[in-house]
Each structure stands twice: as C-alpha cells, then as structure tokens.
Amino acid sequence: MNTDIEAAAQQADAFLAGKKKADDMAFMLGRVLAEMDVRIGDRDSWPQLTGRASLSGEPHVYLGTVPLATARKLIDALIYAESVKRSMRDQGDSGHDA
Known part of the structure; x- marks a missing residue:
C-alpha cells in the first residue's frame, strides 16, 4: 500500500515539475510576443496561451x-528572420572565399 502512495506522490511531483516548465515556456513566449506587439488575452490578437503538463x-x-x-x-x-540569417551566412561564406 505504501508503494501506491509513493507512486502517486512521484506522479504528482512529475506533473508539478512539468507544469512549472510549461508555465515558464508560456511566459517566455508571451514576452517574445509582447515585443512584437501581440497581446495575450486579447481575442483579436492572441486569445489564449497556457502552460500545461x-x-x-x-x-x-x-x-x-x-x-x-x-x-x-x-x-x-519568421520569414524576415530566416532571410537575415541566410544573408548573414552568405556574407560569411563570401568572406571566407576572398
């Protein structure tokens, strides 16, 4: 019986640890979106963003x-970021050849 309680406690601990990681990821994504003027919780912008486990x-x-x-x-x-990344890579490649 004691092992059942321990197993349940371990599962609860794993869930809480996963939930914390997910909440942290959601928070960081929310910060990035805020930098782009995308508001979380605004149904016209981004209605919902939630960490889960x-x-x-x-x-x-x-x-x-x-x-x-x-x-x-x-x-x-994302397209802009990829084009900048490729441009920087192409400039780096041409610099190595010269």
Whole structure:
C-alpha cells in the first residue's frame, strides 16, 4: 500500500515539475510576443496561451486559436528572420572565399 502512495506522490511531483516548465515556456513566449506587439488575452490578437503538463510530467504549451492577422504577422517575422540569417551566412561564406 505504501508503494501506491509513493507512486502517486512521484506522479504528482512529475506533473508539478512539468507544469512549472510549461508555465515558464508560456511566459517566455508571451514576452517574445509582447515585443512584437501581440497581446495575450486579447481575442483579436492572441486569445489564449497556457502552460500545461501531462500526468507523466511532459510539459507543453497550449497556443489556443490565433486570429489570421496575428498568424500572418508571425509568419512575416519568421520569414524576415530566416532571410537575415541566410544573408548573414552568405556574407560569411563570401568572406571566407576572398
């Protein structure tokens, strides 16, 4: 009987640790989005962002539904970041050849 209680306590500890990791990830993602002027909790911007964990403690972030305008803003930012990254890489490659 004691092992059942210990197993339940370990599962609860794993869940809480996973939930904390997920909450931390959601917080950091929220900070990044705020830098992009995307407001969490605003149904016209990004209605829901929540840290969650499975009973085994596996953390994940629930993104909710995202309005199309916000999704496009994120896509544009990712495309821009990738183009800058490639440009920097291409400049670095040409610098090595010279």
